[in-house]
Amino acid sequence: MEDTDRKRKSGDNSEAFEDGDLDLCLCTPPPRRPKPPIQPPTLPFLSPGPPQHYSPPPLPPPPQPFLLPDFDAVPPNATAGPSAATAAAADPPARPLRSRRNPSQAPRGANKSVTVPPPFPWATDRRATVHSLDHLLSQNIREITGEAQCKRCEASQMISYDLVSKFNEVAAFIRARKHLMHDRAPVEWMNPVFPDCGSCGQPNSMRPVVAAKKRSINWLVMLLGQTLGCCTLDQLKYFCKHTKNHRTGAKDRVLYLTYLAICKQLDPAGPFDR
Numbered sequence: 448m449e450d451t452d453r454k455r456k457s458g459d460n461s462e463a464f465e466d467g468d469l470d471l472c473l474c475t476p477p478p479r480r481p482k483p484p485i486q487p488p489t490l491p492f493l494s495p496g497p498p499q500h501y502s503p504p505p506l507p508p509p510p511q512p513f514l515l516p517d518f519d520a521v522p523p524n525a526t527a528g529p530s531a532a533t534a535a536a537a538d539p540p541a542r543p544l545r546s547r548r549n550p551s552q553a554p555r556g557a558n559k560s561v562t563v564p565p566p567f568p569w570a571t572d573r574r575a576t577v578h579s580l581d582h583l584l585s586q587n588i589r590e591i592t593g594e595a596q597c598k599r600c601e602a603s604q605m606i607s608y609d610l611v612s613k614f615n616e617v618a619a620f621i622r623a624r625k626h627l628m629h630d631r632a633p634v635e636w637m638n639p640v641f642p643d644c645g646s647c648g649q650p651n652s653m654r655p656v657v658a659a660k661k662r663s664i665n666w667l668v669m670l671l672g673q674t675l676g677c678c679t680l681d682q683l684k685y686f687c688k689h690t691k692n693h694r695t696g697a698k699d700r701v702l703y704l705t706y707l708a709i710c711k712q713l714d715p716a717g718p719f720d721r
């Protein structure tokens with residue numbers, strides 16, 4: 448779950464570094480005095496490239512770079528994608544930065560930046576967080592779009608929802624049903640209905656495409672389409688973790704929390720507390 452996410456994220460840069468560490472460790476067993484090269488002069492010339500015992504003894508491994516405090520790690524601009532990482536790799540300060548990202552050196556999540564580049568105009572720079580309705584309307588953001596793909600013919604299509612009317616639908620559903628839900632997503636949310644495919648005509652088949660990278664998931668479009676149920680438990684737990692929600696339990700509990708939390712982000716004054 449979290450591990451795969453982290454692995455994916457660190458795959459571009461820190462893994463190489465980790466591997467580097469590993470190599471260093473492997474050659475640590477210090478200058479093992481090679482046996483005096485007084486082998487009988489049997490076949491000195493035939494031996495195919497014997498290890499070179501004459502090189503200077505390996506240097507002791509350099510000390511681990513210090514783990515700098517996290518506040519140092521949060522400049523939002525420094526979190527950009529691989530291009531920034533490769534650019535940074537060129538100059539020396541990149542070293543400690545990369546080592547901070549090394550997951551093996553810090554407790555879970557402690558080495559992640561606080562902010563991320565907003566993946567959508569309606570998302571904030573915090574993970575799993577969208578702007579409020581008021582903010583979005585003030586920015587004239589009224590249409591929320593997302594990619595969907597047909598389960599049968601795999602045709603892709605952009606799905607678009609009117610922000611206000613779809614949000615009102617979800618909110619009305621919650622108002623009417625919340626007391627019956629007992630903190631669990633109802634079947635309508637667990638088994639969402641999808642739009643029909645415009646290409647092959649298959650009904651109920653245009654599933655939203657859920658980004659592989661969790662920080663890039665289009666939460667809002669799935670709230671409005673009431674299709675959050677096609678997220679995995681792992682993805683939903685990620686959402687709850689980053690929005691400080693209790694995040695254990697079965698999928699219907701975590702899905703319920705996700706619906707309420709996104710609604711609350713949109714309308715902080717609404718009836719979306721647990």
Ligand SMILES: [Zn+2]
Binds near residue numbers: 599600646647
């Ligand atoms: Zn289709």
